[in-house]
Amino acid sequence: MCGIAGILGGAQGEAAKAEAYEMIGAIAHRGPNGIRVEQLPGVTLAHARLSIIDLEGGWQPLHAAGSTIIGNGEIYNYIELGDAFGLGDKLSTGSDFEPLLHLYALEGEKAFQRLRGMYAFCLIGGDGRTWLVRDPFGIKPLYVSGCRFASELRSLGPISLARPAAEELLALNYVLTQPLRAAPGKALPLSLEGRGIRGEGEPTAVAQLITEAPPASFLPPWGSHPHPLPLPPRGGGDLIDHLDAILEDSVRVHQRSDVPYGLFLSGGVDSSAIATLMARLNERPVTAFTCGFDAPEARDERGAAEKVARALNLDWRETTFTEEDFWRIAPEVAWHLDDPTTDYACLPTYKLAEAAKGALTVVLSGEGGDELFAGYGRYRRALRPRWMGGRLAEPQIDAPFLKDRGQGAVARWRAVAKPVDWQTPLQNAQAADIATWLPNDLLLKLDRMLMAHGLEGRTPFLDRQVAAFAMALPDRMKVRGRHGKWILRKWLERVCPAAEPWAKKKGFTVPVAAWIAPRAADIGPRVAACEGLADVCDLDAVRAVFTDETQAHNRWPLMFYALWWSIHVGGASKAEAAEAVFGG
Numbered sequence: 001m002c003g004i005a006g007i008l009g010g011a012q013g014e015a016a017k018a019e020a021y022e023m024i025g026a027i028a029h030r031g032p033n034g035i036r037v038e039q040l041p042g043v044t045l046a047h048a049r050l051s052i053i054d055l056e057g058g059w060q061p062l063h064a065a066g067s068t069i070i071g072n073g074e075i076y077n078y079i080e081l082g083d084a085f086g087l088g089d090k091l092s093t094g095s096d097f098e099p100l101l102h103l104y105a106l107e108g109e110k111a112f113q114r115l116r117g118m119y120a121f122c123l124i125g126g127d128g129r130t131w132l133v134r135d136p137f138g139i140k141p142l143y144v145s146g147c148r149f150a151s152e153l154r155s156l157g158p159i160s161l162a163r164p165a166a167e168e169l170l171a172l173n174y175v176l177t178q179p180l181r182a183a184p185g186k187a188l189p190l191s192l193e194g195r196g197i198r199g200e201g202e203p204t205a206v207a208q209l210i211t212e213a214p215p216a217s218f219l220p221p222w223g224s225h226p227h228p229l230p231l232p233p234r235g236g237g238d239l240i241d242h243l244d245a246i247l248e249d250s251v252r253v254h255q256r257s258d259v260p261y262g263l264f265l266s267g268g269v270d271s272s273a274i275a276t277l278m279a280r281l282n283e284r285p286v287t288a289f290t291c292g293f294d295a296p297e298a299r300d301e302r303g304a305a306e307k308v309a310r311a312l313n314l315d316w317r318e319t320t321f322t323e324e325d326f327w328r329i330a331p332e333v334a335w336h337l338d339d340p341t342t343d344y345a346c347l348p349t350y351k352l353a354e355a356a357k358g359a360l361t362v363v364l365s366g367e368g369g370d371e372l373f374a375g376y377g378r379y380r381r382a383l384r385p386r387w388m389g390g391r392l393a394e395p396q397i398d399a400p401f402l403k404d405r406g407q408g409a410v411a412r413w414r415a416v417a418k419p420v421d422w423q424t425p426l427q428n429a430q431a432a433d434i435a436t437w438l439p440n441d442l443l444l445k446l447d448r449m450l451m452a453h454g455l456e457g458r459t460p461f462l463d464r465q466v467a468a469f470a471m472a473l474p475d476r477m478k479v480r481g482r483h484g485k486w487i488l489r490k491w492l493e494r495v496c497p498a499a500e501p502w503a504k505k506k507g508f509t510v511p512v513a514a515w516i517a518p519r520a521a522d523i524g525p526r527v528a529a530c531e532g533l534a535d536v537c538d539l540d541a542v543r544a545v546f547t548d549e550t551q552a553h554n555r556w557p558l559m560f561y562a563l564w565w566s567i568h569v570g571g572a573s574k575a576e577a578a579e580a581v582f583g584g
Helices: 014-025 078-084 098-114 163-172 203-212 234-254 269-281 302-312 323-336 346-356 369-373 377-383 407-416 425-435 437-451 464-471 486-495 512-528 539-545 549-568 574-582
Strands: 002-008 035-040 043-049 062-064 067-075 117-124 129-134 143-145 148-150 186-193 261-264 287-293 315-321 362-364 456-458
Touching: 002 014, 002 067, 002 117, 014 035, 014 043, 043 067, 062 098, 067 098, 078 098, 098 117, 098 129, 098 186, 163 407, 163 549, 234 269, 234 464, 234 486, 261 269, 261 346, 269 302, 269 369, 269 486, 287 302, 287 346, 302 315, 315 346, 323 346, 323 437, 323 512, 323 549, 323 574, 346 437, 369 425, 369 464, 369 486, 377 425, 425 437, 425 464, 437 456, 512 539, 512 549, 512 574, 539 549, 549 574
Parallel strands: 261 287, 261 362, 287 315, 362 456
Antiparallel strands: 002 043, 002 148, 035 043, 062 067, 067 117, 117 129, 129 186, 143 148
C-alpha cells in the first residue's frame, strides 16, 4: 500500500522532478516510510511507500526484465506466479510487484489477467508501451489528468465538483461522474518514443491517447461470464465445502505480510467469516478491533463482536466513538475524502484506524460480502412480485432539497448500472452494485480512512476466485425467504456458531442525527450559506432540513458537503471549515 504519482511526457528535468515531489508530497500520508522520485526518458515517477512486503528490497520504482513499474496495493499471488513461471533466480527482490515485470516480458498485457490483488500501477514496458492499470473491483484508486496520474485527486491540482457530480453526491451518497477517475478493470495504453509520447510528448497529446486509444479491458472481477451452478442435493453441502476452501485460500493469501496484521470485527456475518478463517490459519491470537457508540440511539454491535472474539480466542480490542469524536473527526474525514462520499460509516472507520495505528499495519475487513453473496434487503425486494412489495434494486432517493429531486442522478446511475446479459435479475442487481456503490463508496471509504493513518486495508471477499464462485451460485444459494447470504450463513453456522448467523441483521448506523439535533438550528443557516450548494439545491429547502425533524437523516450529507466544499474548493483549512459550518 502506497501512494503513486507521475508525469508521462512533456517537459522533463528539474522542473518535472520538482513537480513530482509536490504531487507525491500532497499524499505523503499514504507512504509514511519514505518517498522516492526517479526520472526515465520521458517519464518522472514518484512513490510514497508504506512498507508491507520485502521491507528492505521492495522500494519502487522497480526495474526488471527491461521494464519499470510503480504501484500502489498488493499482488497476492506473486509467489504462485513466480513458481508457475520458474522465475526463482530471475527475481532480485521479494517484492510482490517484481514478478509482473517478468511476466510482462513474456506475454505483454495478458499478464495483467493473471493477477489476484488490489492495485493501481504504471508499467513502462521494454516494448515501448506504457500502461496505467487499475484492479477489476476498483479497490485501489487511480486518477489521470492529461499526462499526470496519482493515487488521489489532490495531487493533480485544484479540485472541483461539477453540478452532476454534486447532485450524485447528495442523492446517491457518492459520485459517479468523476472524469479523472480511472475505471476499475481497465488498462490504459500509451506509447513512449524517445523522450516523449508518440513523438511530440505534449500533455494534450497524452490526454488524447488516454481517452482515444482503446483500453485493454480485463475480464469482469468474476472471470468469464458465469452461468449458475446446478443446485446440489441435500441442502448444498458440496457447495458449502467448496466455499470453505475458496474463502480459506483467499484469506491465506490476503494475510501475506512482513508487518503486523489483524482485522476490523463488527460481529456481523462478513467480518465474523474473515475472523473465523484468520483464527484457523494463525497460531497466535489474531488482533481484532471493534468500534461502538455511546449514544442510546446507536445499534452497538460490540456485544456480538465480543462473543465471536471469545469463541475464536482473538486478541479483541474495542474503541468507543463519542459525540466529541464526531465533531473532531468530521473535518478530518472531509479533508481525506478529496473524492467525496457522504457515507457516515467513514466516521467510525477513521476512529478504528486511529485506534489500530501502532498495533497493526495491515487490516482485513469484510467489504464485498453483501454484494457477492446478496446480503442487502434490496436484493430480496427485487425478487418479489410487485403485489408483495417488490421493486427494482436501484437507489431510492429522498433529497427534496435538490432542485431536480435527484432524478438526474438516478438516470445516470441507471446508465452505469444497466443490466448485462445475466441469467437472473438477482445477478443483475449484484453486478450493478459492484459497478457503482462498491468502488465509489465502500472501497473509497476504506482506502481513504485507513491511509489517513498509514494502514493498509485488505478485502478477502473481493478476490477473483471468490467472485467467480459467488456470482455463479444459483439464486437459492444466496437468497431464501428473509435471509440473504444463505450459503455464507450456512457455512458460518458450521464453523463459528457463536456468530449467530441467522440472527436478524441490525444494520450499521452512526447516531449522527442525534448529535447534530441540538445544534441544528444554528448549523442550518451556515450550511445554506455554502456557495457550493447554491447551484444544485433549493436553499430554503436546505434550511428546512435543519428545522424539520422528519428530515433529520438529510442533515449529515448536507453538512458534510459544506465541510468538503469549504476545504477542497473554497480553500479553507480544516479548522476554518469546521468553524464556518459548526460555529463555536
